[in-house]
């Protein structure tokens with residue numbers, strides 16, 4: 001099946017379904033490989049990886065498919081320069097850069113034909129990155145797991161605002177809150193050329209997180225996430241001892257030092273790798289409330305595409321209507 005959009009043309013993929021870069025969950029070859037093979041775009045999350053592991057994951061994905069894949073690269077991380085050197089040497093097909101300006105990587109990656117997508121969470125940053133010449137923007141709205149925008153503007157509003165501001169000149173990927181084919185239809189209706197799916201792909205055998213983490217995602221309802229850590233890298237995470245204590249500290253006006261200490265004592269790694277879903281950061285989006293099954297990533301891609309088509313068929317069909325003539329008759 002093919003669904004052609006501005007983003008599928010840009011990336012050379014069959015379906016406008018992107019697997020979001022997720023530290024640990026997609027810091028491996030298995031998940032990105034499965035998604036890219038199925039016709040979407042898989043993304044290796046380089047954030048927590050050592051150089052050698054990243055190189056091995058890139059080589060494994062390449063050996064498994066000749067379809068495009070991405071590396072998600074947080075530009076702030078320690079050792080980012082060495083990592084960018086590796087990605088350039090590997091001539092990766094797509095880079096999805098987050099947290100930092102495009103100036104750090106754009107020219108050198110465009111020069112080797114890498115498609116450069118930049119993650120943004122406001123109109124100002126979108127216009128700035130588009131002006132610098134990125135090939136496309138990943139627009140992250142307030143529903144998103146991981147790091148949503150500080151002002152929590154919803155994906156519904158932010159994607160529309162950025163689509164209007166960029167006037168269709170820059171392909172957009174909508175990110176945050178998408179879990180199924182209906183979500184994909186909504187993303188395309190808003191003016192994006194694809195949707196990014198994060199939390200949905202945690203519920204796969206391929207995701208590199210502990211089973212307890214996956215189970216928490218399955219159990220979560222739409223209202224079970226919390227946004228905590230305002231001021232020092234706010235995250236959206238599932239409610240647990242860590243998150244609830246953080247909410248209480250913020251509500252009760254605890255000192256910055258106390259809040260920071262509590263926030264830094266818990267990590268995503270504790271939940272993702274050690275399976276400590278009580279005291280670790282179980283980062284996930286509101287879309288966790290729409291995820292109720294663990295399925296192979298390729299089946300998820302196929303299901304999203306199929307449900308998208310069914311969703312379009314179920315839309316009310318409009319006959320062309322002359323509204324001004326109707327108004328005159330009234």
Ligand SMILES: Cc1cc2nc3c(=O)[nH]c(=O)nc-3n(C[C@H](O)[C@H](O)[C@H](O)COP(=O)(O)O)c2cc1C
Pocket residue numbers: 020021022023025045047072074098119140143144145146147175176177178196197198199200283284285286287288
């Ligand atoms: C567990 C988890 C880890 C994430 N890690 C990263 C990351 O390393 N880099 C990044 O740019 N975004 C990261 N994100 C954000 C995702 O790329 C994406 O924007 C988000 O998952 C979209 O919302 P959704 O979960 O509702 O689909 C992460 C999200 C989650 C849930």
